[in-house]
Amino acid sequence: MKTIKLFIAVLFLFSSISCNKILDKEPLDFLSPVNSFNTEEDLNRALTAVYEVLGDGSLYSDYLYYQYDIADEGFYSLNTLLTGPQLHNYFASDPNITSTWQNLYNGISRANLLLENIDNVQLDETKRSAIRGEALFLRAYFYFLLVQHWGDVPLILKTIKTSAEAQVGETASKDIYEQIIKDMTAAEALVLPIQTLNFSGRVSQSAVRGILARVCLYMAGYPVNDHSKYTAARDWAKKVMEEGGHALNDSYSQVFINLAQDKYDIKESIWEVEFWGNNMDAYTETGRLGSRNGIRCTDVDSGYSPGRINTFANFFYKYEVNDRRRDWNIAPFSFGTVAGKTARVAWTPAQIWNRNCGKYRRYYETLLPRNTNFTPFNFPVLRFSDVLLMFAEAENEINDGPTQAAIDAVNLVRRRGYGKTLYGEGVKTITVNTQGTGYTAATTVTITGGGGSGATAVPTISSGKITAITITNIGQQYTSAPSVTITGAGSGATATATISLPDDADLTPADIASKESFLGFLQNERSRELCFEALRKMDLIRWNIFLPTMKALSQDITANAPAAFKYAANTGANAAAFEKKYLLFPIPTYELSLNRLLTQNADW
Numbered sequence: 001m002k003t004i005k006l007f008i009a010v011l012f013l014f015s016s017i018s019c020n021k022i023l024d025k026e027p028l029d030f031l032s033p034v035n036s037f038n039t040e041e042d043l044n045r046a047l048t049a050v051y052e053v054l055g056d057g058s059l060y061s062d063y064l065y066y067q068y069d070i071a072d073e074g075f076y077s078l079n080t081l082l083t084g085p086q087l088h089n090y091f092a093s094d095p096n097i098t099s100t101w102q103n104l105y106n107g108i109s110r111a112n113l114l115l116e117n118i119d120n121v122q123l124d125e126t127k128r129s130a131i132r133g134e135a136l137f138l139r140a141y142f143y144f145l146l147v148q149h150w151g152d153v154p155l156i157l158k159t160i161k162t163s164a165e166a167q168v169g170e171t172a173s174k175d176i177y178e179q180i181i182k183d184m185t186a187a188e189a190l191v192l193p194i195q196t197l198n199f200s201g202r203v204s205q206s207a208v209r210g211i212l213a214r215v216c217l218y219m220a221g222y223p224v225n226d227h228s229k230y231t232a233a234r235d236w237a238k239k240v241m242e243e244g245g246h247a248l249n250d251s252y253s254q255v256f257i258n259l260a261q262d263k264y265d266i267k268e269s270i271w272e273v274e275f276w277g278n279n280m281d282a283y284t285e286t287g288r289l290g291s292r293n294g295i296r297c298t299d300v301d302s303g304y305s306p307g308r309i310n311t312f313a314n315f316f317y318k319y320e321v322n323d324r325r326r327d328w329n330i331a332p333f334s335f336g337t338v339a340g341k342t343a344r345v346a347w348t349p350a351q352i353w354n355r356n357c358g359k360y361r362r363y364y365e366t367l368l369p370r371n372t373n374f375t376p377f378n379f380p381v382l383r384f385s386d387v388l389l390m391f392a393e394a395e396n397e398i399n400d401g402p403t404q405a406a407i408d409a410v411n412l413v414r415r416r417g418y419g420k421t422l423y424g425e426g427v428k429t430i431t432v433n434t435q436g437t438g439y440t441a442a443t444t445v446t447i448t449g450g451g452g453s454g455a456t457a458v459p460t461i462s463s464g465k466i467t468a469i470t471i472t473n474i475g476q477q478y479t480s481a482p483s484v485t486i487t488g489a490g491s492g493a494t495a496t497a498t499i500s501l502p503d504d505a506d507l508t509p510a511d512i513a514s515k516e517s518f519l520g521f522l523q524n525e526r527s528r529e530l531c532f533e534a535l536r537k538m539d540l541i542r543w544n545i546f547l548p549t550m551k552a553l554s555q556d557i558t559a560n561a562p563a564a565f566k567y568a569a570n571t572g573a574n575a576a577a578f579e580k581k582y583l584l585f586p587i588p589t590y591e592l593s594l595n596r597l598l599t600q601n602a603d604w
Contacts (some may be wrong), residue, residue: 007581017602030180037117040187043131044548046114050138050485051202052285053107053554058099059145060273060379061287065534066309067096068149070571071546072291072553073531074357079567085585088575090548091182092586097263100149101588104142105156111139112159134203137211140183144215151584151601152224155179169597174226177219181232184212195245195309199264200272201378206240207271210382213390218395221542223583227397236388241409246270246384249413250422253328259378260290269384272378273374273544278371286374290360293532294422297335299342303362304372307334309532312568313352315558322428322474322500324419329531331358349458349470353565359532359552385413385529393522402518410522411506413529419476426474428500432486435465436493444469445469447497450482466493474500541583551576578603 036042042461050225056062067086070076076086083089085096112134118128146153152170157179160166171179187208194204216233219226240246249255258265262276277283296307311330319326332355336345347354360377388409395406415421427447439461447455455475460468468487484495511521526539540546554572561568575582586604 003455004304007381025144028157037120040123040127043091043114043118043121043123046110046117047131047134050107050110050114050135052274053103053110053142054138055275055285055287056099056103057288058103060097060534061275061289062121062292063096063100064145065379065489065532066262066288066292067579069532069534069537070332071537072541072549072572073315073527073536074311075571077308077356077568087570088578088582092600093589094586097585101146101585101591104146107142108139108156109159111135111142112157113203115139116159129190130192133187133208136183137187137191137203137208140187141211141388142178143176143180144211144218146174147180148541148586149217150587152176154595154598167595167597170599174219174224177215177224177226177326178419180215180419181219184208184215188212193243193245194266194270198266200269201274203271206243206246206266207382209236209239210270210387210390211596213240213387213394214382217390217394218538218542222544229490230394232398233585234391234398237391237394238564240270240384240387241391246387246484247550248384248388248416250416252325252419253402253416255380255383256328256361257364258390259380260361260376262376269380269383270387270604271382272380274378276367277374277514278367278369278376279374280369280371285378286371287377288374288380289377289411290365290375291371291373292361293357294360294362295334295356295358297337297342297362300372302335302342303360303365303370305356307356310353310565311355311357312553312557313561314553315527315531316352316355318528321471322426322504323417323427323528324423324474325417326474327358329357329359329528330355346472349460349472353562353568357532380533383533384529385416386526386535388413389526389529395517396515396522397517401515402512406518407507407512412526413525414505414507417529418500420502420505423476424452424502425502427454427457427471427478427482427497428474430457430469430471430503431496431498432466432469432498433468433494434492436486436490438464438483439466439486439488439490439493440464441488441579443486444494446483446485446487447475447482450478450480450497450499452476452478454484455482457484464490466490466495469495470536491552547576547579547581 015501034460067084070086118132151173153176154168155171155176156168187238188205190204192207193207194206197204211237213233215230216236220233247267249265253520255268275285275287277286279286291305292307293309294307297303297305309434316330334348335342362375392409393404396402443459445457445459447457452475454473457469457471458468478499481497484497486493510517512518527536540549550572554569554576557569567576581603584601587598587600592598592600
């Protein structure tokens with residue numbers, strides 16, 4: 001592993017340097033920077049301490065993707081849980097929300113301390129600039145997470161050394177965003193190119209540019225609504241696209257297999273939060289990606305997960321059958337016991353609600369033995385496909401409709417999602433021509449010919465008749481329609497297959513007919529591509545559609561979900577019932593008790 005994973009032991013030192021909470025009383029002991037910042041190694045250790053906050057359980061090790069990003073993609077599948085951020089039913093005293101607030105300000109405090117002392121060390125100026133740039137960026141990124149989740153927050157740009165200095169009121173969100181952009185823009189000129197670093201676990205120019213595009217898109221959206229920032233968002237995304245070093249991995253699934261196996265693909269995966277170890281070795285920087293939100297499995301050796309995130313049927317049906325991302329992101333199986341051994345057990349076509357998030361698959365982990373609860377998965381904060389989609393969205397806004405450049409960017413993402421380069425064409429539909437009679441559960445469907453392989457399907461049988469055939473694997477490299485054979489106790493049923501076409505992943509004329517239609521398509525496409533990457537809820541908020549989306553989702557679940565999953569409606573009902581209240585987290589009660597200049601967010 002790279003540098004960032006090698007300095008964990010020094011964090012105890014820097015935890016004592018910076019206040020654990022923004023609003024702590026004056027510390028009783030303080031390690032003087034004079035004694036702490038003397039060498040290049042000291043600066044690198046201090047920088048590692050800033051990075052370390054990203055991997056805290058309150059951020060990318062757990063809460064950000066597991067509790068805070070619950071929206072219209074998946075729901076928390078434990079019907080006995082009644083309160084918590086994952087149910088949009090929580091209080092200002094919630095310990096997890098409090099922990100996230102405190103750790104973000106802890107990271108800001110560490111960055112401030114480093115920035116204040118970086119010039120005290122004799123050092124090559126190129127190295128000093130890179131460290132300064134990374135610290136500036138990380139401080140700004142912590143503020144980005146704060147302003148997204150809490151809105152107006154205290155802006156602290158120097159270390160707090162006395163209780164009096166800790167009394168700081170909120171700064172308006174727009175001003176927080178301006179400071180974020182200022183710091184990140186300064187960082188962009190200081191940090192190293194990703195090709196020089198050659199891995200994604202450290203902040204690079206590509207990462208800064210891509211995150212600046214994200215920051216500007218969020219500032220352009222609700223609630224700040226500074227539409228002038230769409231141009232900056234487009235320009236920053238375009239810089240990443242024109243660097244020449246980034247491209248989509250031909251295989252969508254391989255992007256996430258790499259995360260499990262500690263492999264870097266700097267063309268696609270631009271910035272990752274790094275984790276390593278299994279909590280049974282010398283490393284303790286493990287996360288819970290793939291454990292918390294993995295495929296349900298009770299066998300540790302196969303990759304234990306309680307499978308706590310199930311996917312909504314509405315999300316499943318946002319994918320077309322030939323979109324290969326669907327059965328990767330939404331696992332078509334769980335793990336059960338077959339002949340005394342752990343094995344994959346396929347869900348039936350009717351069992352849509354049972355399916356787990358499948359994006360982070362623990363059986364690809366190469367670090368053994370596997371831990372029950374902790375994983376070495378890196379978290380993908382920024383991928384190139386996100387940059388392409390952000391560029392397209394900003395282009396659409398600036399030009400009051402999609403340009404050819406915007407269309408081309410989206411088509412790149414979709415063609416990869418459909419596996420066009422890697423897999424060619426698959427089976428797209430199977431139509432039952434005659435239903436036959438006398439068929440039983442033992443009936444099988446076989447797909448042969450057509451120049452390809454791998455396609456599979458299962459029949460739906462009613463009163464001995466084949467009423468439908470569901471494709472379970474579209475296969476690959478088909479050049480013509482294959483034959484469909486139905487075998488079993490019955491007779492007389494026939495079916496015909498069609499295959500996909502080279503351009504059927506591309507945007508249609510209806511998708512690009514107007515600014516509104518293109519934006520609506522992009523809103524769904526971002527979900528199909530970036531689901532379960534801690535982006536969806538905040539995307540819905542910046543588009544100002546979170547509340548109506550969740551309300552409609554809840555109503556649909558109540559009306560149409562299987563009885564066993566009706567409780568999932570609470571995910572939407574709780575959010576919708578409180579209207580604007582749940583667009584922001586409450587300021588933690590503990591912080592309000594210490595800082596008398598803080599005021600609680602509206603309706604809390």
